[in-house]
Amino acid sequence: MKRFLGFVKKEFLHIFRDFRTLIILFGIPTAQILIFGFVISTDLKDARIAFLDLSKDEITQKISDKICSSGFFIRIDNLQNYTDIDNILKKGTAKAVFVFGENFGRDLISEGKASMSIIADGSEPNTATLITNYATAIVTDFNRELAGIPGNLAMMVQPEVRMFYNPELKGHFMFVPGVITLILILICALMTSVTITREKEFGTMEVLLVSPLKPVQIILGKVMPYFLLSFINVILILLLSWFVFGLPVKGSLALLLAESMLYIFMSLSLGILISTVSSTMLQAIFISMIGMLLPTILLSGFIFPIENMPKVYDYVSSVLPPRYFIVIIKNIMIKGTGFMYVWKETLILVAFTVIFIGLSIRNFRIRLR
């Protein structure tokens, strides 16, 4: 045990003496969370919108003027019919279209209320939400003004929001679970495979193998610091997203941390496996980056929803562990569900871990024989 602890200490020294390792460990996660968070900004300025005014009366004129003079929106076009809506949104020249139906003015006077539609481009969920929220607020304000005029008490404009292309606004704040998933596989798989192959490349692995340390102790000793630091990272990311972006963990924090530990363990065993098949650090980096990082970003559902992928990619992504962890973490963090909803994915992660460790042991044996 004392031998082992000395060895673990040495691994920590490696990490803390190497500025680059520290940056990868703590700089990148922080930067990613902050960049993702602020790029998805909460301020709306000069959003381009179009109007489809089929009623063309005094009230619609007033509402659209009010919207445009708010400073948040720029009117770029006045559309003539409903088919134009799809065109202008698809072209992306407008982010939203405000629609007043033919009977708007008549309904407002005869029935005291009328509906206007706000149709937003849901493929950019964040902008779409902001536009509809701001516009709804302006219309509410307008209603209050109307109510202020004596004799108009009963009049009311009801904004109806519709999202095109992405009705449920998936992707909003999805970046935190995605970043955790990505960061952990990056740190664990990449860093462990690199640190183990580094020993191989520098010849120190031979010396360690010749020593009384057992191979299991060597591997555990190399992996242990990364386990601890990765776990600290999870907590760091959660704190950041809570304090900076106000994103709380809806479900059980203990469950989330436990699942994270499982995922870290799985990623570490993947890193060990990568190190058994690569003899140089470059090779390990290449396998981790091309083999793990790119597929994780592209196929795990981090950015692009799996449901929208062609079937083939769906199958490819089903062998990627991050895909399952994203489901787990989204469920616990955002939907607030319990273990009952994620036990299948958890089991799959356990299976991956067992497979990776089994293959590593097999490869290691072959190398020693």
Added chain:
Amino acid sequence: MTNLLAISVHNLVKKFGSFTANDNLSFDVFEGEIFGFLGANGAGKTTVIRILSGLSEPTSGEVMVAGFNAGKHPEKIKRNIGYMCQKFSLYDDLTAKENIMLYGGIYGMSRSLIKERTHELLKKLRFEDYENRLISDLPLGLKQKLAFSVAILHEPKIVFLDEPTGGVDPITRRQFWEMIYEAASRGITVFVTTHYMDEAEYCDRISIMSEGKIVALDTPAELKKQYDAESVEEVFVKIARPNY
């Protein structure tokens, strides 16, 4: 040098698939002896060292190292040997002292014993000033001497040196061999492979391997006489490349 055996190999065969790396080797190494292990690249030297140090299992034959069977008790062997490989075996990003502490700890030495030996060792190498310097800041010669000292820090029965002096200047090589002699005089058996034929002359006995077999084994003087050669280098060329 005594007549007790540090290493005893009988009919060692090591096969990788259909390729025979070690073809029926038999040799003995005495305690306190400096045993030179020569051979061209690919002759099978590294395979032998790996088997002797418990890293690899022999296909057949009996291999006894420091009194233990290499096929059956490699862990016991590991505790009684030291090892220094051709690639530099200290950690660049740790200080000299940290490296010593690390290896001392791995070999289960007590803290106080490590401290005591560290002190002795650094003093002997006139190394005190470098104690807290990173290894990457040291010149290659110093690193190599330190690596050797670390390999024998736990006073092993046998130390394996796999091309220890690669890339080092002649003066440092000389000093390095003085350290080897000093270790051998304390009873540590030295098993060394080298590419430098002048170094082979420093060994008590040398063996020359070619294509998986040991083709010559004797003292340098005896081999030179036998092959009618001026130097070990000439012997080596005559044996390893008969048509050269």
